[in-house]
Amino acid sequence: MTRASILLALAAVAAACRGPVELAPERPIAVVAPGAAVAAPPVGPSSSATTTLPTSYQGAAATPTGVVVPVLGTSADGWLVGTPCGRTVSVRNVRAVTGTVVLDAGHGGEETGAIGPLGHKESALNTAVVAHARRALQAAGVSAVLTRTDDYRIAIVSRAAIVGAVKPKAVVSIHHNASFSEMRDTPGTEIFHQAVGASAAESRRLSGLLYEEVTAALARYDVTGWGATAWAGVKARRNAAGDDFYGMLRRTQGTPAALVEVGFVSHEAEERLYARPAVQQAVGEAVARGIVRFLTTADPGRGFVDPPDQADDNRPSGGTENCQDPPLG
Numbered sequence: 001m002t003r004a005s006i007l008l009a010l011a012a013v014a015a016a017c018r019g020p021v022e023l024a025p026e027r028p029i030a031v032v033a034p035g036a037a038v039a040a041p042p043v044g045p046s047s048s049a050t051t052t053l054p055t056s057y058q059g060a061a062a063t064p065t066g067v068v069v070p071v072l073g074t075s076a077d078g079w080l081v082g083t084p085c086g087r088t089v090s091v092r093n094v095r096a097v098t099g100t101v102v103l104d105a106g107h108g109g110e111e112t113g114a115i116g117p118l119g120h121k122e123s124a125l126n127t128a129v130v131a132h133a134r135r136a137l138q139a140a141g142v143s144a145v146l147t148r149t150d151d152y153r154i155a156i157v158s159r160a161a162i163v164g165a166v167k168p169k170a171v172v173s174i175h176h177n178a179s180f181s182e183m184r185d186t187p188g189t190e191i192f193h194q195a196v197g198a199s200a201a202e203s204r205r206l207s208g209l210l211y212e213e214v215t216a217a218l219a220r221y222d223v224t225g226w227g228a229t230a231w232a233g234v235k236a237r238r239n240a241a242g243d244d245f246y247g248m249l250r251r252t253q254g255t256p257a258a259l260v261e262v263g264f265v266s267h268e269a270e271e272r273l274y275a276r277p278a279v280q281q282a283v284g285e286a287v288a289r290g291i292v293r294f295l296t297t298a299d300p301g302r303g304f305v306d307p308p309d310q311a312d313d314n315r316p317s318g319g320t321e322n323c324q325d326p327p328l329g
C-alpha cells in the first residue's frame with residue numbers, strides 16, 4: 001500500500017464511522033502536494049438534508065454539486081441563489097444546510113493565495129485545515145457549514161452572504177501567511193478580529209482562544225526558527241475609514257469572526273510542516289477546540305497585541321471580476 005492509499009483507506013474508515021448524522025454526499029479532494037498526492041478528509045456541506053423546503057425558506061443551501069449558496073428567493077422553476085462569484089441564478093433543487101459555526105477556507109480556484117517555495121498552494125492548505133476542523137467539531141457535536149466546499153473561486157461578498165444566511169454563532173476564516181520579516185523561537189501565528197460592530201468584543205475573545213490553541217498545537221513541532229512579523233499575535237486591523245480592514249471581518253460584523261493566519265507558508269521549513277496531513281489535522285483540531293471553548297466557556301484567550309496602523313500592502317483578491325462559477329447542478 002502506498003502512503004496515499006493507506007491514507008485514503010483511513011479516510012474511508014473515518015467517513016464510514018461518522019454515523020447517521022452525515023447525510024450530505026461527499027467527495028474526497030486532494031491536497032495539492034508536489035510529488036505526492038495525499039488524500040484530504042472529505043469536505044462538503046454539513047447539515048441535515050431536507051427534501052422539500054418551504055417556499056418561504058431563507059437560509060443557506062447546498063446545490064446538487066455540493067456548492068453552498070445563500071437562498072435569495074424562489075423562481076419559476078426552483079430557487080434563486082447567490083453564486084460563489086456573486087451572481088444570482090436559478091437552481092431547480094437545493095437542500096437546506098444549517099450550522100452553529102461557519103468555517104471559511106481562504107482563497108480557491110485560480111486565486112491560490114500564497115505559494116510556498118516548494119510549490120504548496122495556500123488555498124489547498126486552508127481547505128485541508130478546514131476539513132479537519134469541521135470533522136473535529138462534528139465529533140464535539142457542533143455543526144459547521146463551509147463557505148467553500150471544493151477548489152473554486154468564491155468572492156468575499158459571497159462568503160459573507162453565506163454567513164448572513166446561516167446566522168452562525170461564530171465564523172472562522174483559515175489562511176496561511178507570506179512575507180515574514182523576522183525569525184522567532186515560537187510560532188508567528190497572526191489572528192485578526194473585528195474592531196467594529198456589536199460582535200467586536202466576542203470576536204476578540206474567539207481570536208484569543210484560537211491563538212492559544214493553534215500556537216500550542218504548532219509548538220509541539222520542531223521547526224528551527226518560525227517566520228514572524230514584528231506584531232505576531234491577536235489584533236485588529238482597520239482601513240483608512242476606521243472600519244475593519246478585512247472584508248471577511250467587516251462584512252460579518254454582528255457575528256463573532258476571526259481570520260487565522262496559521263503561519264508562514266513562504267518559509268520553507270514551515271511549508272514542509274503545513275503540507276503534512278498530521279499537522280493539518282493537528283491545526284484543524286486546534287481550531288475546533290478554540291471554537292468549542294468559545295461556545296462553552298467564558299475563557300478570555302491570549303496573545304493580544306496592539307500594533308500601529310499598517311499600510312495597505314495587500315494585493316486585491318476576493319472580488320468578482322473574471323470570476324467563473326463552479327457547476328451548480
Ligand SMILES: [Zn+2]
Pocket residue numbers: 106107113114122175176
Ligand atoms: Zn490568505
